[in-house]
Amino acid sequence: MPDTLLLLAAIGYGLAALAYLGLTGLIVASWRRRPQGRLLVLATGLSAVWGVFSALTAWGMMPSRLELASEVARNGAWLTLLFYILHLRLPTNSSLPTPLRFIGLLGGLLVGSLLLASFYPLVAPTQPVLARWAGNLGLVLLTVIGLVLTEQVYRSTRPEDRWAIKFLCLGLGGLFVYDFYLYANATLFSAMDAQVWAARGYIAALVTPLIAVSAARNPEWSAPVGLSRSMAFHTASLLGAGIYLLLMAGAGYYLRLFGGEWGDVVQTVFIFAAAMLLVLLMFSGTLRARLRVFLSKHFFSYRYDYREEWLDFTRTLTEGKPGEQLCERAVEALAKLLESPGGALWMREGNAGYQRASHWNWADLQGTEPEDSAFIQWLASTQWVVDLDEMKTRRDLYGDLDAPAWIRQADDAWLVVPLMLHDELLGFVVLKHSLGNVSFNWEVSDLLKVAARQAAAHLAQMRASNQLIVARQFESFNRTTTFVIHDLKNLIAQLSLLLANAEKHKHNPEFQADMLETVESAVTRMNKVLAQLRRGGGEAQAQSVALTDILADAVASKQAFKLRPTLDYPPASLRVRAERERLTRAIGHLLQNALEATPPSGEVRLRAFEEAGQAIVEISDTGIGMDDEFIRTRLFQPFDSTKGAGMGIGAYECRETLRALGGNIDVDSTPGRGTRFRLSLPLDDNAYAGGDAA
Numbered sequence: 001m002p003d004t005l006l007l008l009a010a011i012g013y014g015l016a017a018l019a020y021l022g023l024t025g026l027i028v029a030s031w032r033r034r035p036q037g038r039l040l041v042l043a044t045g046l047s048a049v050w051g052v053f054s055a056l057t058a059w060g061m062m063p064s065r066l067e068l069a070s071e072v073a074r075n076g077a078w079l080t081l082l083f084y085i086l087h088l089r090l091p092t093n094s095s096l097p098t099p100l101r102f103i104g105l106l107g108g109l110l111v112g113s114l115l116l117a118s119f120y121p122l123v124a125p126t127q128p129v130l131a132r133w134a135g136n137l138g139l140v141l142l143t144v145i146g147l148v149l150t151e152q153v154y155r156s157t158r159p160e161d162r163w164a165i166k167f168l169c170l171g172l173g174g175l176f177v178y179d180f181y182l183y184a185n186a187t188l189f190s191a192m193d194a195q196v197w198a199a200r201g202y203i204a205a206l207v208t209p210l211i212a213v214s215a216a217r218n219p220e221w222s223a224p225v226g227l228s229r230s231m232a233f234h235t236a237s238l239l240g241a242g243i244y245l246l247l248m249a250g251a252g253y254y255l256r257l258f259g260g261e262w263g264d265v266v267q268t269v270f271i272f273a274a275a276m277l278l279v280l281l282m283f284s285g286t287l288r289a290r291l292r293v294f295l296s297k298h299f300f301s302y303r304y305d306y307r308e309e310w311l312d313f314t315r316t317l318t319e320g321k322p323g324e325q326l327c328e329r330a331v332e333a334l335a336k337l338l339e340s341p342g343g344a345l346w347m348r349e350g351n352a353g354y355q356r357a358s359h360w361n362w363a364d365l366q367g368t369e370p371e372d373s374a375f376i377q378w379l380a381s382t383q384w385v386v387d388l389d390e391m392k393t394r395r396d397l398y399g400d401l402d403a404p405a406w407i408r409q410a411d412d413a414w415l416v417v418p419l420m421l422h423d424e425l426l427g428f429v430v431l432k433h434s435l436g437n438v439s440f441n442w443e444v445s446d447l448l449k450v451a452a453r454q455a456a457a458h459l460a461q462m463r464a465s466n467q468l469i470v471a472r473q474f475e476s477f478n479r480t481t482t483f484v485i486h487d488l489k490n491l492i493a494q495l496s497l498l499l500a501n502a503e504k505h506k507h508n509p510e511f512q513a514d515m516l517e518t519v520e521s522a523v524t525r526m527n528k529v530l531a532q533l534r535r536g537g538g539e540a541q542a543q544s545v546a547l548t549d550i551l552a553d554a555v556a557s558k559q560a561f562k563l564r565p566t567l568d569y570p571p572a573s574l575r576v577r578a579e580r581e582r583l584t585r586a587i588g589h590l591l592q593n594a595l596e597a598t599p600p601s602g603e604v605r606l607r608a609f610e611e612a613g614q615a616i617v618e619i620s621d622t623g624i625g626m627d628d629e630f631i632r633t634r635l636f637q638p639f640d641s642t643k644g645a646g647m648g649i650g651a652y653e654c655r656e657t658l659r660a661l662g663g664n665i666d667v668d669s670t671p672g673r674g675t676r677f678r679l680s681l682p683l684d685d686n687a688y689a690g691g692d693a694a
Contacts, residue, residue, distance in 0.1 A: 012201025017051030
């Protein structure tokens with residue numbers, strides 16, 4: 001190794017020694033009486049010793065065996081601290097779970113073996129290469145254990161408590177990752193990378209502030225933690241991957257050592273192929289599923305972590321926008337409980353029976369089941385989850401019941417899960433066989449039943465929401481139709497009145513002119529009604545309109561009445577913002593009511609003016625009038641009319657139209673003396689002279 005590189009290495013390890021020595025002093029000053037403090041002091045103190053020995057080794061003042069011993073002791077101290085943290089958080093009188101005890105035993109054996117080998121080599125001196133390779137391999141495995149424990153300490157800590165532990169995990173994780181790279185490289189190529197080794201001291205010094213921050217944030221290290229199935233799965237996966245890499249490294253070294261001239265090439269190809277195989281295995285859904293089932297069977301009293309399963313089930317069921325692809329998500333959520341790769345959902349569609357509503361990774365399963373079929377009746381009455389494999393072998397459980405032919409023809413069909421809502425069979429889900437070879441038993445059945453009821457509740461809510469949307473659409477259509485019928489009734493009344501007077505006044509030129517004008521007005525309004533129906537009841541866009549034009553149109557539409565209303569034209573500048581036809585129709589309703597309630601000798605007056613920043617429209621008559629109780633309880637109630645042929649929606653529509661425009665309507669009436677309707681509307685502040693705005 002060049003002198004410059006040795007100098008840099010010595011300085012780096014010296015800085016690491018000073019950093020850990022200072023950290024040890026801080027911990028001693030504040031944690032004298034805490035057991036976890038003593039363990040941390042031991043770990044940081046041994047790290048300082050390791051820094052001193054590594055610096056002296058770089059200067060050539062100490063044999064490398066002492067550096068190796070100090071490093072093994074340092075790693076052993078850190079592993080002990082991590083084990084203590086995990087044990088500290090367990091319930092009282094509880095021991096570490098089996099996977100962690102196994103890892104602890106393996107770590108202890110490695111630390112003891114490496115310490116022993118550093119002083120009394122187990123391999124004969126005639127095989128120094130093999131001895132060095134075995135030592136590097138042991139150090140790699142030790143760093144893998146460190147990474148596993150660091151990852152589990154972090155993962156098993158509650159999210160709200162991770163702020164106190166994350167810096168310790170980040171610092172130790174960085175050290176172990178760096179050492180893993182250093183020794184894995186040395187194992188594969190039978191030589192230590194001098195530059196990587198020289199930089200290690202600086203890396204170790206950089207992580208000391210992280211450890212100090214974590215120690216200051218969490219002096220008790222006692223946030224509750226437990227071994228979850230997720231923790232066991234990731235532990236087993238990471239440990240298995242590490243052991244696999246070590247075995248492949250050993251095989252690669254053997255190929256290189258005994259492969260002659262082709263050794264380097266064969267080793268490179270072999271290591272690449274082994275790495276690719278590991279990646280494929282890590283992404284294999286079947287392997288992951290079977291590993292989860294294996295861990296659940298052999299390390300836990302119950303197969304499922306119900307809290308995690310329920311959280312994941314609910315998350316899958318409710319993710320995305322409300323109502324979008326809920327059927328597919330319901331199938332996916334049920335399938336994930338059993339590591340099933342796919343499924344399909346059938347729901348009842350009125351008298352059409354149960355039809356496929358959606359699927360998840362199973363597009364080719366098709367079929368329809370009548371509502372009164374024996375299979376459906378059996379599902380609804382027993383509420384059992386049907387194991388189709390068991391149905392073939394245990395006929396005593398199902399009697400004469402057979403699955404539908406379209407299900408029996410699907411080779412991959414496994415379970416039929418009923419979706420019960422109270423005592424109603426809302427639908428059912430057919431699932432594929434599990435990737436993890438999950439065996440169907442009472443625990444699986446109970447979990448599926450509860451989850452299926454939850455899914456059924458969501459599906460029923462979705463269906464109710466869809467039905468409500470349809471009902472609102474029909475309500476909107478019916479409301480529009482009601483107003484249209486009301487308009488047609490008024491037009492028919494005008495034409496009927498015109499026809500009744502035609503026989504008596506048909507030779508009167510003035511009557512003929514009025515008749516033609518009335519018919520023309522009726523035709524125009526009918527065309528507008530048809531246009532309204534064609535656009536589905538949607539209102540035209542509001543625009544700036546002059547009240548003088550609105551009132552003139554309303555009066556012109558009442559030419560068939562003998563009594564002619566008196567119109568006081570407002571200023572042309574008095575404008576409001578409204579949908580012209582709707583406002584004209586609303587005022588016309590009130591005007592017609594006034595004309596019908598007033599005798600021929602009476603008076604109906606229509607006028608508009610500006611008052612207090614609002615446009616006011618008044619319709620007054622000298623008719624029969626109304627009492628206060630009628631105005632309060634019946635006037636604006638839809639479908640309540642005192643007329644034999646009336647529909648009772650004219651006043652209601654007028655009030656709703658004004659409210660939609662930001663206005664209001666007041667009524668002042670006295671029985672026998674007449675009525676005055678006072679309509680108030682906001683002025684159009686952006687109006688301009690020169691006609692209606694588009």
